[in-house]
Amino acid sequence: HFDDGAAQLLAGRRILVTSGPTHEPIDPVRFIANRSSGKQGHAIAAAARAAGAEVVLVSGPAEAADPAGVRVIHVESARDMLAAVEENLPVDAAVFAAAVADWRVADASEQKIKKDGGGAPTLTLVENPDILASVSRHHTLRPRLVVGFAAETEQVVAHARDKRLRKGCDWIVANDVSPATGIMGGDSNTVHLVTAAGVEDWPSATKAEVARHLVARIAAELSGTHP
Numbered sequence: 001h002f003d004d005g006a007a008q009l010l011a012g013r014r015i016l017v018t019s020g021p022t023h024e025p026i027d028p029v030r031f032i033a034n035r036s037s038g039k040q041g042h043a044i045a046a047a048a049r050a051a052g053a054e055v056v057l058v059s060g061p062a063e064a065a066d067p068a069g070v071r072v073i074h075v076e077s078a079r080d081m082l083a084a085v086e087e088n089l090p091v092d093a094a095v096f097a098a099a100v101a102d103w104r105v106a107d108a109s110e111q112k113i114k115k116d117g118g119g120a121p122t123l124t125l126v127e128n129p130d131i132l133a134s135v136s137r138h139h140t141l142r143p144r145l146v147v148g149f150a151a152e153t154e155q156v157v158a159h160a161r162d163k164r165l166r167k168g169c170d171w172i173v174a175n176d177v178s179p180a181t182g183i184m185g186g187d188s189n190t191v192h193l194v195t196a197a198g199v200e201d202w203p204s205a206t207k208a209e210v211a212r213h214l215v216a217r218i219a220a221e222l223s224g225t226h227p
């Protein structure tokens with residue numbers, strides 16, 4: 001168990017959090033999405049608020065309810081999420097918990113695609129912008145602390161280490177989302193915090209507890225008090 005008090009550790013700080021899935025349109029009635037519930041990201045936004053921060057939550061269409069006291073910007077697609085994030089810099093720390101769709105349909109149809117007897121349509125996919133990587137490499141507005149997530153189904157820590165370097169962020173919160181863990185959509189989480197200093201294995205905890213512990217770590221990092 002964690003022992004993180006409810007002190008106003010982030011008073012006077014501005015924190016940005018992304019959360020939820022993104023929806024990438026195929027046509028006006030269909031989209032590509034993923035199984036993210038938004039629970040972990042929303043819990044981080046709520047915990048940062050409880051710690052006294054001014055919080056902006058940029059959320060895709062998540063199951064989780066808007067946290068109280070947080071400015072929530074609702075977006076649908078990865079490109080909309082990137083624009084909303086950039087509009088809300090600068091911040092002291094940014095936490096990228098969203099499960100951003102890696103690809104979108106190249107030419108989403110303006111009209112509903114119909115079965116016209118000519119067989120199934122072919123969808124051409126193009127890669128979405130990487131929001132975490134672009135904020136990590138921002139020339140003028142890079143937050144002091146940039147935290148990414150890595151949901152992996154195998155070699156969790158090895159992939160997370162690579163991801164931290166590739167994206168240019170400071171920390172990666174890595175979790176095992178292989179179906180056997182039941183984590184996707186659930187209320188608990190088992191994570192590893194990957195930093196430049198190494199890897200911390202955190203105990204299994206509720207998403208709210210993981211959020212409070214991450215917020216306490218962020219506060220310590222911003223005030224330079226982490227041992």
Ligand code: CTP
Nearest residue numbers: 096097098100128129130131132148149150151
């Ligand atoms: N992320 C992002 N923008 C994207 C893709 C990912 O901001 N277009 C962020 C996520 O919010 C997360 C981190 O990058 O904080 C890692 O996401 P992940 O999907 O694990 O990494 P990818 O680079 O997309 O690699 P892959 O899905 O192939 O494992």
Ligand code: CA
Nearest residue numbers: 099100101102
């Ligand atoms: Ca991805």
